Each structure stands twice: as structure tokens, then as C-alpha cells.
Amino acid sequence: GIQVEQSPPDLILQEGANSTLRCNFSDSVNNLQWFHQNPWGQLINLFYIPSGTKQNGRLSATTVATERYSLLYISSSQTTDSGVYFCAVSTPTLQGAQKLVFGQGTRLTINP
Amino acid sequence: GAVVSQHPSRVICKSGTSVKIECRSLDFQATTMFWYRQFPKQSLMLMATSNEGSKATYEQGVEKDKFLINHASLTLSTLTVTSAHPEDSSFYICSARAGGGSYEQYFGPGTRLTVT
Numbered sequence: 001g002i003q004v005e006q007s008p009p010d011l012i013l014q015e016g017a018n019s020t021l022r023c024n025f026s027d028s029v030n031n032l033q034w035f036h037q038n039p040w041g042q043l044i045n046l047f048y049i050p051s052g053t054k055q056n057g058r059l060s061a062t063t064v065a066t067e068r069y070s071l072l073y074i075s076s077s078q079t080t081d082s083g084v085y086f087c088a089v090s091t092p093t094l095q096g097a098q099k100l101v102f103g104q105g106t107r108l109t110i111n112p
Numbered sequence: 113g114a115v116v117s118q119h120p121s122r123v124i125c126k127s128g129t130s131v132k133i134e135c136r137s138l139d140f141q142a143t144t145m146f147w148y149r150q151f152p153k154q155s156l157m158l159m160a161t162s163n164e165g166s167k168a169t170y171e172q173g174v175e176k177d178k179f180l181i182n183h184a185s186l187t188l189s190t191l192t193v194t195s196a197h198p199e200d201s202s203f204y205i206c207s208a209r210a211g212g213g214s215y216e217q218y219f220g221p222g223t224r225l226t227v228t
Contacts, residue, residue: 033217041222088156
């Protein structure tokens with residue numbers, strides 16, 4: 001099956017810093033999503049980005065499908081950005097179920 | 113839009129009992145729902161895919177007789193953990209896909225199950 005690798009596994013920054021999170025995947029995808037898991041466990045949809053570039057406030061994401069990677073950029077980090085960031089992808093299955101495969105996540109800690 | 117709810121958010125039960133978790137899509141019809149399990153400090157692992165009106169498809173290693181899934185309508189899927197044991201204690205999360213041209217999934221807030 002498809003493999004998803006996220007880097008770095010842990011990232012500690014000071015408030016105000018910028019960060020780049022990376023997601024590599026091993027096969028063609030038709031879905032790529034970035035999530036932020038908050039301390040209560042809720043997965044918050046950040047981007048649905050199987051290809052191209054999107055921006056939402058201080059966050060932006062780029063997926064280069066031909067090179068099989070995606071990047072999540074966080075600018076001017078705030079303490080509320082702390083948490084685990086997951087990348088998840090899906091590739092067509094025989095049944096067309098579009099199952100999401102998650103990376104292991106990047107744990108981001110923003111210190112005041 | 114695209115809100116998914118789960119109930120209960122937290123449940124404690126005794127070994128040998130069964131627990132039912134509900135997953136609802138509140139503002140869209142979900143042709144496909146998914147159930148995931150997450151252990152502390154780990155990633156999400158897909159347990160099963162649920163399609164409305166048909167049997168669920170379970171991932172390898174997931175016991176279908178232990179984790180019963182029913183997707184009776186386009187807005188509701190249920191996961192029943194039967195004869196629960198302490199090793200079933202985990203965080204269970206559902207997601208839903210609206211279908212059509214988008215593959216985007218929306219996740220519920222999760223249910224923390226503790227089996228004593």
C-alpha cells in the first residue's frame with residue numbers, strides 16, 4: 001500500500017517563528033488532506049489539496065503531485081498552533097473506497 | 113458546513129459489555145463513512161469503511177464480529193464494540209465523505225473508550 005512519511009516528527013519554536021512541515025508519499029494520489037489535531041483530539045481540516053497551492057490566513061500548502069510531496073507552511077506561529085499536524089492521502093482502490101492513509105504526524109510546540 | 117458529530121464523547125464500561133458509538137453527518141449526506149482508531153501518541157489507523165445500505169469493509173486484522181458497523185442511513189453510522197476488553201480502550205474517530213466529485217473527508221470529534 002501507499003506509504004506516507006512526515007517530517008520532522010517534532011518541532012519546537014518560539015511564538016512568531018515560521019515553520020514548514022513536509023509530507024512525502026509513495027504513489028499517485030487523488031486526495032491529500034492536512035489536519036491539525038487539537039489537544040482534545042478533534043481533527044480540524046486545514047487543506048484539501050491533491051495538487052496546487054492554497055492559502056488560508058497564516059497557513060498555506062503546496063502539493064507537487066508529480067514529485068509526490070506536500071508542504072504545509074505556518075507563518076507567525078501562535079501558541080494556539082501547537083498540536084499534531086497530520087497529512088493523509090488516498091489512492092484509488094479496487095473498490096473505489098478512497099481510504100485515507102495517515103502519516104505519523106508532526107508534533108508542533110509553540111512556546112510563548 | 114460539513115459537520116460530523118459523534119456520541120458519546122467519552123464512555124467507560126466494564127469488561128464483557130458492549131458499547132455503541134454513533135457518527136452523524138449533520139449537514140450533508142454521507143454515502144461513505146470511515147471508522148478509525150488512535151492509540152496515545154500514535155497516528156490514526158483505519159478500521160473499516162462503511163457504505164450506506166451495504167456491509168462494511170474491514171481492514172486486515174480488524175475483527176468484524178467484535179466491531180460491528182451499521183450504516184443504516186445517509187447520515188448515521190454506528191460502531192458497536194462487543195464484549196469489550198481493556199485492550200479495546202482507545203480513541204475512536206469517524207469520518208464521512210459526501211461523495212460526488214470531492215474525496216475530502218470530514219472528521220467527528222472522537223469517542224474515548226475506557227474498558228475497566
